[in-house]
Amino acid sequence: MADKELQVREKQELQSEAEHTRPGLVFTPMVDIFESEQVITVLADMPGVSSDGVSIDLQNNELKITGEVEDQGGEKERFLLREYNTGRFHRHFTISDRIDQSKITATMKDGVLRLVLPKAEKAKPKKIEVKAG
Amino acid sequence: MAVIRWKPGLFGWHRDPFSEMDRLRREMDSIYSALVEGRGSVPAAGVFPALNMSEDDHNLYVRAELPGVASENIDITTKQNNLIIKGERKIAAEGEKVSYHRKERDAGNFRRIISLPTPVDTNKVTAICKNGVLTVTLPKAAEAKPRQISVKTE
Known part of the structure; x- marks a missing residue:
């Protein structure tokens, strides 16, 4: 893992059928999603988003993640080189498991959101024993 | 919508070559302004990080x-x-x-x-x-x- 060179990837602009009501660019953050028996964890790269800028909405199994960014740089700056654009982040997922909404935790560190969605009791796997008849 | 000039020619009506030039110029302008405004920015160097x-x-x-x-x-x-x-x-x-x-x-x-x-x-x-x-x-x-x-x- 340590020898791997990071490749530059263009930020993906959000493709959505509906138009945005607010001007500005919207990007889809890169995510890792993994689950253990108890929780589903979502990690999302949202550089420039502070912990106040994140909003998470879970309704009817649909999880929406939005991150608002502050402008990078002051007003008096002139661009000399521009290889990336900035804009807010948005992505949504359908969650198939039942989530215990009261225990969701979200933390933001170095521009990475860690969202922990604990599964509700019903969704936890139950071991079914096969009895010899 | 752009208004396009049509003129009669030898083989009937065809597009005015000057309006083609106009169209080309407008397209070049829009590409250029997109780059300047940063909407069409690309990772030019291809090296991380952008x-x-x-x-x-x-x-x-x-x-x-x-x-x-x-x-x-x-x-x-x-x-x-x-x-x-x-x-x-x-x-x-x-x-x-x-x-x-x-x-x-x-x-x-x-x-x-x-x-x-x-x-x-x-x-x-x-x-x-x-x-x-x-x-x-x-x-x-x-x-x-x-x-x-x-x-x-x-």
Whole structure:
């Protein structure tokens, strides 16, 4: 893992059928999603988003993640080189498991959101024993 | 909607060649303005991380989006008129018992060099990383700063 060179990837602009009501660019953050028996964890790269800028909405199994960014740089700056654009982040997922909404935790560190969605009791796997008849 | 001029020609009606030129010019203009306004920006260098560079009267600013990179893993050096940004993005293992639905985030090393357009005061370069955005502030050397020259009357 340590020898791997990071490749530059263009930020993906959000493709959505509906138009945005607010001007500005919207990007889809890169995510890792993994689950253990108890929780589903979502990690999302949202550089420039502070912990106040994140909003998470879970309704009817649909999880929406939005991150608002502050402008990078002051007003008096002139661009000399521009290889990336900035804009807010948005992505949504359908969650198939039942989530215990009261225990969701979200933390933001170095521009990475860690969202922990604990599964509700019903969704936890139950071991079914096969009895010899 | 553009209004297009049609003119009668030898083989019936055809498009006015000048209106074609107009159309071409408009397209070139829109491509150019898209680039200038930054909407069509591309990672020109193809090296991670993508950088934005800007300036004001006193400083040059170089910014990069490095989410999840701890500041102790970023190493910044200036050498002559070059800025070198290198580091490593680490993604900790989440344990053996997890199963992945998606894995889009990458870990690895990066190293990028960029030449600076103006001389800078290398002793006063500062860098901060906030919410995963690195900002390197490079104060311009005295000779590169704009100077107001007043015109005297005799």
